[in-house]
Amino acid sequence: MTALRTNILANYAGQIWMALMGVAFVPLYIRALGMESFGLVGLMLSIQALSTLFDLGMGGVLNRELARRFHGTRLDQTSADLIRTFEWLVWPIAGLLAIIIWLGSEPLANHWLHPDHLTRHDTARAIAIMGLAVALQWPSSFYTNGLSGLERQPALNLINAGFATLRGAGVLAVLFWVSPTIIAFMWWYAAVGAAQSLTAASVLWRLLPADNKSQAKFRLKEIHSTGRFAGGLLAIMALSVTLIQLDRIVLSAMRPLVELGYFSLAMSVAAGMGRMIQPMFNALYPRYTRLVSLGKVEELNHLYHLSNQCVAVMAASTAAVLMVFGKDVIFLWTGDNAAAAMLALPLSVLIAGTALNGLINLPYALQLASGWTRLTIGSNLVALIFGLPFCIWAVRQDGVLGAAYLWFTINLGFFAITVPLMHRRLMRGELSKWYFQDIIPPIISAIFITLLGRWFLPALQRNILSALLLGAVSIVTLTVSALSAPMLREHIYRQLKVRIGSST
Known part of the structure; x- marks a missing residue:
């Protein structure tokens, strides 16, 4: 129970800090960008949530399987193979995700959203960079699921809290000293997302025994053995993410972009509570x-x-x-x-x-x-x-x-x-x-x-x-x-x- 208590406390410390980073600077973002551009930040959060569909259940499988394969103080030999196998899927999917959002940036800007002050060109460009930001941060979820399965919550929360601070506070320097535009905002998020994914991957692999790492290979049987559970998780994620984002999707299609900004403001508070x-x-x-x-x-x-x-x-x-x-x-x-x-x-x-x-x-x-x-x-x-x-x-x-x-x-x-x-x-x-x-x-x-x-x-x-x-x-x-x-x-x-x- 001591380890569980430590993990819970570490999770609360990390989540409280990330909640603080998520809400503390929002008024300053709105002041620098305006409510309409902040609506695009809300859109990014929705796209980020929808991107979990591309996970195909791999993160949840990794979490559960590492928890099951951890015996005493040591991992099963197959754990490294499981991680390596999914890695061969995770990073190509991240690239595919960036391409899909880039291809959809023009249609979204011209036919879906209703900006009043932003030009269609700037809106499309912001969405394209948004896709890169989402794609580069997306693999970090897979690796943090692995850390969670190993019950290494202190390390997991240190990573998440550190990059939440870099993302939330660092972008203010960009907005106030470099360029107060949604384009600059998205470029900063892309850079921090890449660093977070690489760091999470490095920490997870360092926690594996040396003999496991050196022999890790892509093994198709790992996909077969976990496929049923992964399929169930994928179905759950597809439906739940769609449900969670349905309000923002409908709101962005039917109402002015500024209303999405106000809704995103309220959701920032609700999300903070969820943490x-x-x-x-x-x-x-x-x-x-x-x-x-x-x-x-x-x-x-x-x-x-x-x-x-x-x-x-x-x-x-x-x-x-x-x-x-x-x-x-x-x-x-x-x-x-x-x-x-x-x-x-x-x-x-x-x-x-x-x-x-x-x-x-x-x-x-x-x-x-x-x-x-x-x-x-x-x-x-x-x-x-x-x-x-x-x-x-x-x-x-x-x-x-x-x-x-x-x-x-x-x-x-x-x-x-x-x-x-x-x-x-x-x-x-x-x-x-x-x-x-x-x-x-x-x-x-x-x-x-x-x-x-x-x-x-x-x-x-x-x-x-x-x-x-x-x-x-x-x-x-x-x-x-x-x-x-x-x-x-x-x-x-x-x-x-x-x-x-x-x-x-």
Whole structure:
């Protein structure tokens, strides 16, 4: 458990820092580029997410297989062959990805997007460079999946946090001292993406035993042996990525580019909250996989409920603060009253959807650890069939707010329908405990404390005192929410007794 705790803490440290890098500089980007050009940054993030479809399930397979093939303190001899085999696919696919986006840059600029101030030529050129940036960073995900499978989260997060800082802070120097244009922005992202992929590859290979590395070869049997699971992952990714990006795709096609910029601003906050949940998935998925493969049912059951309570506390406390104080958060962050007023309700809807998505993360991790992908494929397919017409109608009616409704509705369906279906096969008899002990108490506690804080706090201004007051509400909400989760509360009390006993 000590190693798992270290990995979780490393993940949180890395994700919190990356979330900070992801949101801290956004107001400065908007000031330098303008909201319309920032809409292209939002488009880049969507293309980056869609590019995961080209992964073909290789990253997820590498994560799971390295977790399964790690015995004691040593890797199975076949692990290096697995990495080398997929490498022969990863880098050519990255080149193909850059070419596809370059070929699509003119059609996107001329027939899909609706810029008002940017010229079509500059828009197309920015998209072409955007493709290079996405393609060069894309292989890093494959290698970090390998580090996650080896449970080397400290190294993984050091890489991700370091390059997030270089990317987020470094581009400001480019914008303010070299060229305040979206073209310069994209070139910097391309350079940092290449460096990140090469660094991640180097670290993963250094962690392999020397005899494994020296004999690593492309072996077709590695593709055959993992093909079924990879196919399931690919189907899940294709459907889930399309679902996640559907709101931005429809919004970019039906509304002015500036509205995509505003939506991207709100999504930056929601994505920052999502980073508070991702560390648990990254640390627990390989551990779930190992326990499933070893048949340790009781240990898996205990870890499943304890970890879900931890996720519920993080998701509920963060979401409650951002939903109740959403307008204040945007104003404190950007200083833009108009943006705060416009995005207050869409942000609350997006945050609610992100919280629900976070709550289903660990049930999904258990499905992957068990090699069961059909339920998620079916759920995503149904959501996509009904979500597309709903999204088109909602965006036509309500613009940015309509796009936010899709994300919430989809995740509400997963939370209320897919999770119960999962518990009919995995963790049978544990559904009521999942809802009424793991999930609901932290949610109720978080909502109660934040509403109480809203009632007593004065109107927040853009100053240090308001930020401190908001931080105090957040800490109290997190504490009360944690104490309302029974297994987590017992764990906290036990740790306190141990520390008090050792100090005396």
